[in-house]
Amino acid sequence: MATTSDEQAAGQHYLVCGIQDCQKNGQFYCNDCHQPMCEQCKEEHRKSPNNKNHNIVLYRQRKHRLPTEKCKLHPTKNVDIFCRECNTPLCLKCFLGKEHKGHEFDDLEDIYAEKYALWQGEFSKIQKYFLPTSEDLKIDIKEDVKEIKKIIETIRTSMKDEAESLKNLVDEVTSEKIEHTHTMEKSLLQMLKSQETTYNDYIKYLGKMSEKFQEYLSTTNQKLLSSKILKLKTIPETSKPVPPVFTPGQFNRDDVAKLLGRLNIPNTEPEKRKIHPMEAVSTPMKFTEKQMEQGKEKSDMKPTLSLSSSVTKVREYSVPDVNNAFHVSADKSGRLWVSDIKGNLVQTDLQGNLLQKIKTSGGGEGYHTATQDGGLIYTDKDEKKIYRITPDRIITEFIKTGDWTPLSVHSSRINGDLLVGMITDEEAKVTRYNKAGKEIQNIQRDNQGQGLYSLPHYITENINGDICTSDWNKRAVVVVNKSGQHRFSYTGQGSVFCPYGICTDVLGHILVCDTDSKTVHLLDQDGGFLSVILSSQQGIEHPHAVCVDDENNLYVGQLNNKVTVYKYLE
Structure with missing residues (x-):
């Protein structure tokens, strides 16, 4: 990330006082001299009569210096005056010329500083309100998309069920009618069978009568004359059956559509999406040194924390049953969880006494995190699961991550959500789970569709909701931000940057271990490099883990089994 000229001049160690050969931390800034100053040099600077009206502020509240720009008419002169009448910037030579005689002028640096503050304020609004709010609305829309799809699918299912019900009813009625045709057919056929039997009997009768007539015809005249006269029965009468007639039902498509219900959108006014009003978002107020001193005199106000001019070692102790301290988590009770590269995860008190030990498949990652209730959450890479330990030491399976291997995990101090850095053979992402373990957000790509992560092996959250990830492969x-919008990437101060453990503090600082330079870097909330807060000068040899507890103590784990505690805020 690009740094300002003042920060570059300060070098990699910290922002150095700009007074002569002073090498102390330049936490103050003279807006008139444009120099960072330590507290001692600031006091000396104010003692000089020439500097009594100089405006001295905290470094982060400094007035930004006017960029150097040469005059177009006088290329050897710098532009630093603004003519109100002509609405144009001028150099000193232009100012002294006849063309601008009698005009009113302003200091161009004051105008620039004012404009810079306005631009910074607008930029801050974009970053802190407009972008996050818009991203939240996008998430809201995505949820609406899921809800609409769910509702429409339910309607489709209901339609199919209703149609199926109608089909079943049609089939049932049709079966009954067809069964009735069989009954009618049987009755008619029985009637015809009876008629056939009648004629069969009559034909038999005619056969017998034929035989008698032939017998009579073959007898003598005397016998024929004495025989009885035979009379034939008449042909039986029968009736042709009346076949049934089918009358088709009188219905059309609309009738069927009515039977199957109606689909429409209610005549209801759509509810407008709720856009939370913007809170006061602006650049930091420009307090003068006098105002700061007056503020300190107010006894009813709680002192505000700030960076100390030096880092103080508080204590150091060895952690039992670990070979190295690759990750450190401090819980509310002051106890400490420390893990090494071999999957040993132990809990100790502040004297280094072992309280409990767990064997996992974790390694050189930030795979455990203390929770708000005093418990712990840790990942298991081999099982692709996340486990939870309650304050009374009960271990339960919490989340299964499917095809994704969970590397790093952080329990939010803002809302208790769980942030997990995870990978597959091809991809990497950060997933957010709520307290119940339900997946609620996946962060994987930037606005251009490029992958944000490669190996997110340490993860934390800042006070503004930013998700800060240490990515070894990305260096x-x-x-x-909390909506997953990429804000910045910090790539160190040297040619090689090897980020490991990462944490944040109550002031929004980001602290990250650089295993290449064997130092701990301190960044501001927007990724600006402030200092190398720990190096070999403070006795640090191989820092790999950092953690800040509720008392603002900084814990540093190294490539041995030692954890060192420092004070850097006051």
Whole structure:
């Protein structure tokens, strides 16, 4: 990430006082001299009569220096005056010329500083309100998309069920009618069978009568004359059956559509999406040193924390049953969880006494995190699961991550959500789970569709909701806002940057271990490099893990089994 000229001049260690050969931390800034100053040099600077009206502020509240720009008419002169009448910037030579005689002028640096503050304020609004709010609305829309799809699918299912019900009813009625045709057919056929039997009997009768007539015809005349006269029965009468007639039902498509219900959108006014009003978002107020001193005199106000001019070692102790301290988590009770590269995860008190030990498949990652209730959550890479330990030491399976291997995990101090950095053979992402373990957000790509992560092996959250990830393969600290929008990537101060453990503090600082330079870097909330807060000068040899507890103590784990505690805020 690009740094200002003042920060570059300060070098990699910290922002150095700009007074002569002073090498102390330049936490103050003289807006008139445009120099960073330590507290001692600031006091000396104010003692000089020439500097009594100089405006001295905290470094982060400094007035930004006017960029150097040469005059177009006088290329050897710098532009630093603004003519109100002509609405144009001028150099000193233009100012002294006849063309602008009698005009009113302003200091161009004051105008620039004012404009810079306005631009910074607008930029801050974009970053802190407009972008996150818009991203939240996008998430709201995505949820609506899911809900609409769910509702429409339910309607489709209901339609199919209703149609199926109608089909079943049609089939049932049709079966009954067809069964009735069989009954009618049977009755008619029985009637015809009876008629056939009648004629069969009559034909038999005629056969017998034929035989008698032939017998009579073959007898003598005397016998024929004395025989009885035979009379034939008449042909039986029968009736032709009346066949049934089918009358088709009188219905059309609309009739069927009515039977199957109606689909429409209610005549209801759509509810407008709720856009939360913007709170006061602006650049930091420009307090003068006098105002700061007056503020300190107010006894009813709680002192505000700030960076100390030096880092103080508080204590150091060895952690039992670990070979190295690759990750450190401090819980509310002051106890400490420490893990090494071989999957040993132990809990100790502040004297280094072993309280409990767990064997996992974790390694050189930030795979455990203390929770708000005093418990712990840790990942298991081999099983692709996340486990939870309650304050009374009960271990339960919490989340299964499917095809994704969970590497790093962080329990939010803002809302208790769980942030998990995870990978597959091809991809990497950060997933957010709520307290119940339900997946609610996946962060994987930037606005251009490029992958944000490669190996997110340490993860944390800042006070503004930013998700800060230490990515070994990217050689960067990747920071996105709470909506997953990429804010910045910090790539160190040297040619090689190897980020490991990462944490944040109550002031929004980001602290990250650089295993290449064997130092701990301190960044501001927007990724600006502030200082190398820990190096070999403070006795640090191989820092791999950092953690800040509720008392603002900084814990540093190294490539041995030692954890060292420092104070850097006051």
